Amino acid sequence: MxxxxxxxxxxxxxxxxxxxxxxxxxxxxxxxxxxxxxxxxxxxxxxxxxxxxxxxxxxxxxxxxxxxxxxxxxxxxxxxxxxxxxxxxxxxxxxxxxxxxxxxxxxxxxxxxxxxxxxxxxxxxxxxxxxxxxxxxxxxxxxxxxADTALNVAVDAVDKLRVTASSHRRASIVEVMGRHCGYIGLAVGLATGAEAIVLPENDVSPDEVAQRIVNAYERGKHHAIVIVAEGARHNAQALAAILERDHRERVRFDMRVTVLGHIQRGGTxxxxxxxxxxxxxxxxxxxxxxxxxxxxxxxxxxxxxxxxxxxxIGKQKPLDLDLVELAHVLAQ
Amino acid sequence: MxxxxxxxxxxxxxxxxxxxxxxxxxxxxxxxxxxxxxxxxxxxxxxxxxxxxxxxxxxxxxxxxxxxxxxxxxxxxxxxxxxxxxxxxxxxxxxxxxxxxxxxxxxxxxxxxxxxxxxxxxxxxxxxxxxxxxxxxxxxxxxxxxADTALNVAVDAVDKLRVTASSHRRASIVEVMGRHCGYIGLAVGLATGAEAIVLPENDVSPDEVAQRIVNAYERGKHHAIVIVAEGARHNAQALAAILERDHRERVRFDMRVTVLGHIQRGGTxxxxxxxxxxxxxxxxxxxxxxxxxxxxxxxxxxxxxxxxxxxxIGKQKPLDLDLVELAHVLAQ
Amino acid sequence: MxxxxxxxxxxxxxxxxxxxxxxxxxxxxxxxxxxxxxxxxxxxxxxxxxxxxxxxxxxxxxxxxxxxxxxxxxxxxxxxxxxxxxxxxxxxxxxxxxxxxxxxxxxxxxxxxxxxxxxxxxxxxxxxxxxxxxxxxxxxxxxxxxADTALNVAVDAVDKLRVTASSHRRASIVEVMGRHCGYIGLAVGLATGAEAIVLPENDVSPDEVAQRIVNAYERGKHHAIVIVAEGARHNAQALAAILERDHRERVRFDMRVTVLGHIQRGGTxxxxxxxxxxxxxxxxxxxxxxxxxxxxxxxxxxxxxxxxxxxxIGKQKPLDLDLVELAHVLAQ
Amino acid sequence: MxxxxxxxxxxxxxxxxxxxxxxxxxxxxxxxxxxxxxxxxxxxxxxxxxxxxxxxxxxxxxxxxxxxxxxxxxxxxxxxxxxxxxxxxxxxxxxxxxxxxxxxxxxxxxxxxxxxxxxxxxxxxxxxxxxxxxxxxxxxxxxxxxADTALNVAVDAVDKLRVTASSHRRASIVEVMGRHCGYIGLAVGLATGAEAIVLPENDVSPDEVAQRIVNAYERGKHHAIVIVAEGARHNAQALAAILERDHRERVRFDMRVTVLGHIQRGGTxxxxxxxxxxxxxxxxxxxxxxxxxxxxxxxxxxxxxxxxxxxxIGKQKPLDLDLVELAHVLAQ
CATH class of the missing domain: 3.40.50.450 (Rossmann fold)
Known part of the structure; x- marks a missing residue:
């Protein structure tokens, strides 16, 4: 031209x-x-x-x-x-x-x-x-x-899950989008006060997730939220299965898995x-x-x-992992 | 007393x-x-x-x-x-x-x-x-x-799914709550103009679902919505698997499954x-x-x-199945 | 035909x-x-x-x-x-x-x-x-x-007003639609826990409104909500002016008027x-x-x-005024 | 310390x-x-x-x-x-x-x-x-x-007003917050495709506002939106009064005024x-x-x-007035 x-x-x-x-x-x-x-x-x-x-x-x-x-x-x-x-x-x-x-x-x-x-x-x-x-x-x-709309849709959904989780004294394991990148998971976790945030860039072991749910229970919380990015080592279903199999007794909360899926793309x-x-x-x-x-x-x-x-092209913007630590401190 | x-x-x-x-x-x-x-x-x-x-x-x-x-x-x-x-x-x-x-x-x-x-x-x-x-x-x-809040949450989610389905020329298979009763599925299907509504009380065969998606495509629609109650004979995942296996060629739309799950309980x-x-x-x-x-x-x-x-106690209120037929007519 | x-x-x-x-x-x-x-x-x-x-x-x-x-x-x-x-x-x-x-x-x-x-x-x-x-x-x-959509839009707005009213220890005087009929006002008032509901069919004197705001204050509430239908004897502005003029000292809360207007017609x-x-x-x-x-x-x-x-034609459906009394009891 | x-x-x-x-x-x-x-x-x-x-x-x-x-x-x-x-x-x-x-x-x-x-x-x-x-x-x-929440609440309200304005072929004059600063007005106007944005920092004469409403009508639009910051020279009521008095014939749309008020403070x-x-x-x-x-x-x-x-302290962040011009171009 x-x-x-x-x-x-x-x-x-x-x-x-x-x-x-x-x-x-x-x-x-x-x-x-x-x-x-x-x-x-x-x-x-x-x-x-x-x-x-x-x-x-x-x-x-x-x-x-x-x-x-x-x-x-x-x-x-x-x-x-x-x-x-x-x-x-x-x-x-x-x-x-x-x-x-x-x-x-x-x-x-x-x-x-x-x-x-x-x-x-x-x-x-x-x-x-x-x-x-x-x-x-x-x-x-x-x-x-x-990104901003997707985050708001996802957080609105997690807010709804927290309501029902809290009514039933449950842990809610929520899978959000992010095949290679944990941005959505990180922002949603920080914005909803999640107990644990599991990302491709921030692998948290099932044992550690279990421990954080236990801590929430012991601090008197009525619910616990775990946010899992779809590209994490274990997706939400897999993570919940491991928690049920290996940590059922420690984790006093019932657990429920929700995969938010494509609703995150929609929205005004x-x-x-x-x-x-x-x-x-x-x-x-x-x-x-x-x-x-x-x-x-x-x-x-x-x-x-x-x-x-x-x-x-071909690059991926790195995530600010300090915010994962911040989310952890603030969920106390 | x-x-x-x-x-x-x-x-x-x-x-x-x-x-x-x-x-x-x-x-x-x-x-x-x-x-x-x-x-x-x-x-x-x-x-x-x-x-x-x-x-x-x-x-x-x-x-x-x-x-x-x-x-x-x-x-x-x-x-x-x-x-x-x-x-x-x-x-x-x-x-x-x-x-x-x-x-x-x-x-x-x-x-x-x-x-x-x-x-x-x-x-x-x-x-x-x-x-x-x-x-x-x-x-x-x-x-x-x-019930009214749950319906509004579910319809809001399906509205979001329709936006992205329409952008990608897809069929969206959505599972809503209702283990024994199709009320939520029926109301959501009617309120969102779904092509097919599959309920415990209204089994629609995968072949028929496929045909309705085909019809939508041929009428020039950019998307198709299928609502499945969790208690239907095939849940949403199972239905989608059958459609992929047996009807892939007729159904010209890509398909995506979403299970709304517990967000339907939450909400103001x-x-x-x-x-x-x-x-x-x-x-x-x-x-x-x-x-x-x-x-x-x-x-x-x-x-x-x-x-x-x-x-x-022990009874289940029957569903007004005329509304299923109405939904079908109105989705033309 | x-x-x-x-x-x-x-x-x-x-x-x-x-x-x-x-x-x-x-x-x-x-x-x-x-x-x-x-x-x-x-x-x-x-x-x-x-x-x-x-x-x-x-x-x-x-x-x-x-x-x-x-x-x-x-x-x-x-x-x-x-x-x-x-x-x-x-x-x-x-x-x-x-x-x-x-x-x-x-x-x-x-x-x-x-x-x-x-x-x-x-x-x-x-x-x-x-x-x-x-x-x-x-x-x-x-x-x-x-009607249902209009009510939900109006209640959502009043919920927002309550948040800010509560932060500032204020009374919020809100005018909703209803030129001849208080249905919207009544339903919104009951759904939001309003202290007073002023309708064409249910005139509440400014003195009585003032008293209810006083009561809310004395019960330790951080805010008070007054819902006024546009067709009431005094609209929201007029009512607030009378309250300021004649009852400023009793009414310990600051007051703010909001006229919701045409947003009530819109909405999904x-x-x-x-x-x-x-x-x-x-x-x-x-x-x-x-x-x-x-x-x-x-x-x-x-x-x-x-x-x-x-x-x-030419008739107006009467309002169930028992609900006004119910709203009053429930706002205690 | x-x-x-x-x-x-x-x-x-x-x-x-x-x-x-x-x-x-x-x-x-x-x-x-x-x-x-x-x-x-x-x-x-x-x-x-x-x-x-x-x-x-x-x-x-x-x-x-x-x-x-x-x-x-x-x-x-x-x-x-x-x-x-x-x-x-x-x-x-x-x-x-x-x-x-x-x-x-x-x-x-x-x-x-x-x-x-x-x-x-x-x-x-x-x-x-x-x-x-x-x-x-x-x-x-x-x-x-x-600020972000307030903007989203205000834009949601204007979206609702547009629906009803469009159904009735009307112009909607909307007053948003901003006593000294037009930030909310500017962002809302740009986000809603407003015909005119009237701010403390960007005075648009009633004559010019009228002309823009006329232009929208002549381009075949079914509605026009005018956003007025509360601190503008004429507030929304005053502006509408001038338009009615001096420009009623040119402005073919009916006009309606809405003052959003304190709902802008609330919201999740x-x-x-x-x-x-x-x-x-x-x-x-x-x-x-x-x-x-x-x-x-x-x-x-x-x-x-x-x-x-x-x-x-004592300073006010200047507004990016290029965005006013952008809003004008994009509303064509």
């Missing part, structure tokens, strides 16, 4: 995240305000490389993105796309855009999606990434679009995710307007910044 | 339900307003028969039940109690009450709990039951205390459950004041009524 | 209410399932009598009412329409329908709307009313569509309103299918029933 | 804010974990200077702050205190603490409260401030404790406010442990930092 684009496209990819719709709206209206044309790509990279007759890429006008800012998920849809690892498939995607006069693409998504974005960039397309994943594991952004976007979506989307268009691309738009402190996609 | 009681006790038993606290408050303050003493029993029947030195039965004053009307669960706690099937154990419970001068008991709970209440009544205690279970399966009340009580709790609790005291006992307090139409406990 | 209609229309009128969309969906899909055509009228009676070239009446297919069941308000829109009091204007509306082959109309709304529905019926159109108003003041239905429909909307909408079509019209669809106990529109 | 304190006190002051309870819990348990004694002061500075026989200062143990992390407001209470501007009154407060062996104080609050904290510090008490106000106008913290704390409360509270104790005081604990980027109270 030389100078400013005349037409851009936008897609969402990977797991859906609350705030994606606000970002789509901001990308669209910011670009329209500059007089550019805007195309929406349905179903992520799969839609990008689909044959044009499938009609997965279509014009977006200002009214097309009206009324979506308060809705979770993504109106453009998302999908996995194995073919996209193939350079030729990606070239078809670039051709599809070129046939419509589109010379720049905004990719809203997480780690895998930005790897795809980077590959397209390497093949010559002007690409901007927007950091969006509920896992908050993406380098280049202190917090990613969608929080204010923070709406503001991030608006700012990230508008910033992506500013970058393209000044000829910057090949970068990820993210947040540093309270500033919206960019980081080269090449520096972002 | 002859004439009005001088002192009463109140307990909650079985699964906790939102609104129980409002009922405890109403029982307590209505009785205090008549000049009676009120005792709260912790942990249900287990607390009733515990040795007095464990201190499970204690006085409740007006301020003790302040600030609880908006909280889910039960401040008195609940527990299972196998010993309570033993007549001698129950006699100990009656003795415990007598030692405190208590000559009447209000039991807030569902089917099993009212069976216990009836047994105490048979042994000579003045007992009033309050119909409270999220399953809404209790004869003697059109709707039971706690809805207005309906607060009003029911207040009215049921006050009515229980009116009954005792006029010498009526051995009955369950419930709702008929918009009236609070009583039904002899003997007519209630 | 002779026999079954071939085509029907549906409109929403008066104040919007949560659940109207579910009713629109149920009317539409139930009628389509019988092979009838369905038309949606925008903006209530105003749209009905608008010149055809304004395009306010258009076909509804099954997909047109997809995805709306969880949204508040009405996708058809609503509006006031003074012209509709004119018989000639109504005749134009009937002609507009006839020109499209429509021979039956479903009117979803409250008292004023059903008066319009009855007038159309008198002029020969087959009309069915669906009882929908947040005020719950309509004869012919124990509870009207939309509760389960009860979704189920009512589905059942009412489907029942309206069953009525038309068997040739019944000129009636209002409502709820009696747990049954959906019909009442002649002529018996409904 | 020389070396580590042996006993500390904590108070909340000024308007209550969600997350204060989490901060109280974190201060208390972090201090207890170091072996210090902890005292809670009721009703802010008023409680601090009250005669000891009123019993406003009492010991806090770990269990005393159990179960409060998910509650809005402040369990310690808050109050205004004019006397505190008097040096002698403050000296009484320091004496009250000294009599209990307390040699350090944590003050959780906003601008006025930190001014009081600084005055105590000047008189020799070891004081740490924690930045907490829903207005987010405090220098020394990018975001203050409580969001995850962000819980995490901030935990981190700020723990950090305050770390500061005292290493002998640092006279500072405000706040957030810079994603780090918890301290700023001398002397640099914070």
């Amino acid at each position: 030389q100078g400013q684009p005349k037409a851009i496209a936008v897609l969402t990819s990977g797991g859906d995240a609350a705030g994606m719709n606000m970002a789509i709206r901001a990308v669209t209206r910011s670009a329209l305000a500059r007089g550019w044309a805007v195309y929406g790509v349905q179903e992520g990279f799969a839609g990008l490389i689909a044959p044009p007759e499938e009609g997965k890429i279509s014009r977006l006008e200002a009214r097309d993105v009206g009324g979506i800012l308060g809705r979770g998920g993504t109106v453009l849809g998302s999908a996995r796309c194995k073919d996209f690892h193939d350079e030729k498939a990606r070239a078809r995607g670039i051709d599809n855009l070129a046939a419509l006069g589109v010379d720049a693409l905004v990719v809203i998504g997480g780690n895998g999606s930005q790897t795809g974005a980077h590959a397209l960039h390497e093949q010559g397309l002007a690409v901007i990434g927007i950091a969006s994943t509920i896992d908050n594991d993406l380098e280049g952004s202190d917090i990613t679009l969608g 976007p929080t204010v923070q995710d709406r503001l991030l979506g608006a700012r990230f989307g508008a910033h992506a268009i500013e970058c393209l307007a000044r000829g910057e691309h090949g970068v990820l738009v993210g947040l540093r402190g309270s500033e919206v910044v960019t980081t080269p996609l090449a520096e972002v | 002859q004439g009005q009681p001088k002192a009463i006790a109140v307990l909650t038993s079985g699964g906790d339900a939102a609104g129980m606290n409002m009922a405890i408050r109403a029982v307590t303050r209505s009785a205090l307003a008549r000049g009676w003493a009120v005792y709260g029993v912790q942990e249900g029947f287990a607390g009733l028969i515990a040795p007095p030195e464990e201190g499970k039965i204690s006085r409740l004053e007006a301020r003790d039940v302040g600030g609880i009307l908006g909280r889910g669960g039960t401040v008195l706690g609940s527990a299972r109690c196998k010993d309570f099937h033993d007549e001698k154990a129950r006699a100990r419970g009656i003795d415990n009450l007598a030692a405190l001068g208590v000559d009447a008991l209000v039991v807030i709970g569902g089917n099993g709990s009212q069976t216990g209440a009836h047994a105490l009544h048979e042994q000579g205690l003045a007992v009033i039951g309050i119909a409270s279970t999220i399953d809404n399966d209790l004869e003697g009340s059109d709707i039971t205390l706690g 009580p809805t207005v309906q459950d607060r009003l029911l709790g207040a009215r049921f609790g006050a009515h229980a005291i009116e009954c005792l004041a006029r010498g009526e006992h051995g009955v369950l307090v419930g709702l008929r139409g918009s009236e609070v009524v009583t039904t002899p406990l003997a007519e209630v | 002779q026999g079954q209609p071939k085509a029907i229309a549906v409109l929403t009128s008066g104040g919007d209410a949560a659940g109207m969309n579910m009713a629109i969906r149920a009317v539409t899909r139930s009628a389509l399932a019988r092979g009838w055509a369905v038309y949606g009228v925008q903006e209530g009676f105003a749209g009905l009598i608008a010149p055809p070239e304004e395009g306010k009446i258009s076909r509804l297919e099954a997909r047109d009412v997809g995805g709306i069941l969880g949204r508040g308000g009405t996708v058809l829109g609503s509006a006031r329409c003074k012209d509709f009091h004119d018989e000639k204007a109504r005749a134009r509306g009937i002609d507009n329908l006839a020109a499209l082959g429509v021979d039956a109309l479903v009117v979803i709304g409250g008292n004023g709307s059903q008066t319009g529905a009855h007038a159309l019926h008198e002029q020969g159109l087959a009309v069915i009313g669906i009882a929908s108003t947040i005020d719950n003041d309509l004869e012919g239905s124990d509870i009207t569509l939309g 429909p509760t389960v009860q309103d979704r189920l009512l909307g589905a059942r009412f909408g489907a029942h309206a079509i069953e009525c038309l299918a068997r040739g019944e019209h000129g009636v209002l669809v409502g709820l009696r106990g747990s049954e959906v029933v019909t009442t002649p529109l002529a018996e409904v | 020389q070396g580590q304190p042996k006993a500390i006190a904590v108070l909340t002051s000024g308007g209550d804010a969600a997350g204060m309870n989490m901060a109280i819990r974190a201060v208390t348990r972090s201090a207890l974990a170091r072996g210090w004694a902890v005292y809670g002061v009721q009703e802010g500075f008023a409680g601090l200077i009250a005669p000891p026989e009123e019993g406003k200062i009492s010991r806090l143990e770990a269990r005393d702050v159990g179960g409060i992390l998910g509650r809005g407001g402040t369990v310690l209470g808050s109050a205004r205190c004019k006397d505190f501007h008097d040096e002698k009154a403050r000296a009484r407060g320091i004496d009250n603490l000294a009599a209990l062996g307390v040699d350090a104080l944590v003050v959780i609050g906003g601008n006025g409260s930190q001014t009081g904290a600084h005055a105590l510090h000047e008189q020799g008490l070891a004081v740490i401030g924690i930045a907490s106000t829903i207005d987010n106008d405090l220098e020394g913290s990018d975001i203050t404790l409580g 704390p969001t995850v962000q406010d819980r995490l901030l409360g935990a981190r700020f509270g723990a950090h305050a104790i770390e500061c005292l442990a290493r002998g640092e005081h006279g500072v405000l604990v706040g957030l810079r980027g994603s780090e918890v930092v301290t700023t001398p109270l002397a640099e914070v």
Whole structure:
């Protein structure tokens, strides 16, 4: 791309995240305000490389993105796309855009999606990434679009579990999302006063979990909460089975397992995710307007910044494990 | 009991339900307003028969039940109690009450709990039951205390699942509570526009479920919702496994299973459950004041009524299966 | 209309209410399932009598009412329409329908709307009313569509006000909707443990309100809640002004006034309103299918029933004032 | 204070804010974990200077702050205190603490409260401030404790107003908190897609507001939202009156005013406010442990930092007015 684009496209990819719709709206209206044309790509990279007759890429006008800012998920849809690892498939995607006069693409998504974005960039397309994943594991952004809503949904669910656990003098073992990254587990555990937080980055042995439940009981608590990230060594079911088998007598509380699952993806976007979506989307268009691309738009402190996609992909943002210790102290 | 009681006790038993606290408050303050003493029993029947030195039965004053009307669960706690099937154990419970001068008991709970209440009544205690279970399966009340909140929590969760299902063009198989009774499943299915509703009372074959998902896909829907009561012939995991094994090709949507579990018990009580709790609790005291006992307090139409406990126990309120057909028509 | 209609229309009128969309969906899909055509009228009676070239009446297919069941308000829109009091204007509306082959109309709304529905019926159109108003003041239905959601929104707001009132040792004077009818005020007051409930049907003097606030203070409460219906003799502002002027010294709490206003109309429909909307909408079509019209669809106990529109209009359902007394006892 | 304190006190002051309870819990348990004694002061500075026989200062143990992390407001209470501007009154407060062996104080609050904290510090008490106000106008913290919850409550209310405004083709004029600072108004306006945002820092003339409502109507929108901070030149009522008087014909929408008021203070704390409360509270104790005081604990980027109270008081954090322009572009 030389100078400013005349037409851009936008897609969402990977797991859906609350705030994606606000970002789509901001990308669209910011670009329209500059007089550019805007195309929406349905179903992520799969839609990008689909044959044009499938009609997965279509014009977006200002009214097309009206009324979506308060809705979770993504109106453009998302999908996995194995073919996209193939350079030729990606070239078809670039051709599809070129046939419509589109010379720049905004990719809203997480780690895998930005790897795809980077590959397209390497093949010559002007690409901007927007950091969006509920896992908050993406380098280049202190917090990613969608994480705040997911956390609030998960904490609301654990608050409900605590009510019933407390009524029945039970321990509640709760599995939250986070296959490789314990961010959600850590934040949920700290926010709900969990007795133990078991993460991929912070393995707590079943024996230690049992001990913390015992301690809670002995301090007179009416319930105990254990938060387990899905990617921990033992998932919630497995952990509960070990506790039942090896520690039944010490652990005086009855135990119940809940796997929160996909409800964590849904939910009305929080204010923070709406503001991030608006700012990230508008910033992506500013970058393209000044000829910057090949970068990820993210947040540093309270500033919206960019980081080269090449520096972002394949990495995982480390977790602040001091907060695990803090959670432990505060649950006393 | 002859004439009005001088002192009463109140307990909650079985699964906790939102609104129980409002009922405890109403029982307590209505009785205090008549000049009676009120005792709260912790942990249900287990607390009733515990040795007095464990201190499970204690006085409740007006301020003790302040600030609880908006909280889910039960401040008195609940527990299972196998010993309570033993007549001698129950006699100990009656003795415990007598030692405190208590000559009447209000039991807030569902089917099993009212069976216990009836047994105490048979042994000579003045007992009033309050119909409270999220399953809404209790004869003697059109709707039971706690069901409305549980439904709203479950529907809120399914609304969230629909958002992400729709973003990814998926079918969402959701398991809701209801071991013997499909009320929650039916109401949630109708309220969320589910493609299929699988209940203990309404078995839908996996083949038929597959066909309905196919139909949704072909009508252009971006998602499909299947609601499964936990007590259905196949639970949600089993149903999904069969669909994957036998119908993978027809069912074009990806499928995801979510088991809502105990979050359905929690939640801030809805207005309906607060009003029911207040009215049921006050009515229980009116009954005792006029010498009526051995009955369950419930709702008929918009009236609070009583039904002899003997007519209630061991029965299950039938489900209005016309609503299953309605749900099917409306999901087109 | 002779026999079954071939085509029907549906409109929403008066104040919007949560659940109207579910009713629109149920009317539409139930009628389509019988092979009838369905038309949606925008903006209530105003749209009905608008010149055809304004395009306010258009076909509804099954997909047109997809995805709306969880949204508040009405996708058809609503509006006031003074012209509709004119018989000639109504005749134009009937002609507009006839020109499209429509021979039956479903009117979803409250008292004023059903008066319009009855007038159309008198002029020969087959009309069915669906009882929908947040005020719950309509004869012919124990509870009207939309009331449950409005109550839950209002109680959620008062719960928030209590938190801050309690932190600052304040009295919170809250005005809720209800111009002629105190239903919302009564239910909200009972559900939130209000010290005083001031309604059109239950005038409580400022002196008495002051006394109850004083009593709360003296019982050691950290806050007091006063619920005022907008149609009470003194609205919330006026009441607070009198309390400040005449009772400042007795009332030890600071006072704050909040007028909840139109947020009470919004909100995601509760389960009860979704189920009512589905059942009412489907029942309206069953009525038309068997040739019944000129009636209002409502709820009696747990049954959906019909009442002649002529018996409904111009009346106001009386309030159960025993509940005011109950609220007073329970707030001790 | 020389070396580590042996006993500390904590108070909340000024308007209550969600997350204060989490901060109280974190201060208390972090201090207890170091072996210090902890005292809670009721009703802010008023409680601090009250005669000891009123019993406003009492010991806090770990269990005393159990179960409060998910509650809005402040369990310690808050109050205004004019006397505190008097040096002698403050000296009484320091004496009250000294009599209990307390040699350090944590003050959780906003601008006025930190001014009081600084005055105590000047008189020799070891004081740490924690930045907490829903207005987010405090220098020394990018975001203050409580702001995120207030924003989410306000946006939820505006989402509800949009539903009903859209059903009736109306403009909704909404007043949010912010006497001197437009942060809430700006964030709410951007998050809800408001047509116009009127702030103390960004005066928009009634003529311009009218024009933006007209533009929304002409673009085919079914509603318009105008957000007004309470401290703007014209408040919401005044603005609406001017629009009715001078611009009634241009503005084709009906208009409705809603003043959100104190509901913005309430609400269950969001995850962000819980995490901030935990981190700020723990950090305050770390500061005292290493002998640092006279500072405000706040957030810079994603780090918890301290700023001398002397640099914070009497200042107001400037607003990022670029976001007003962004909101305008995105509302097209």
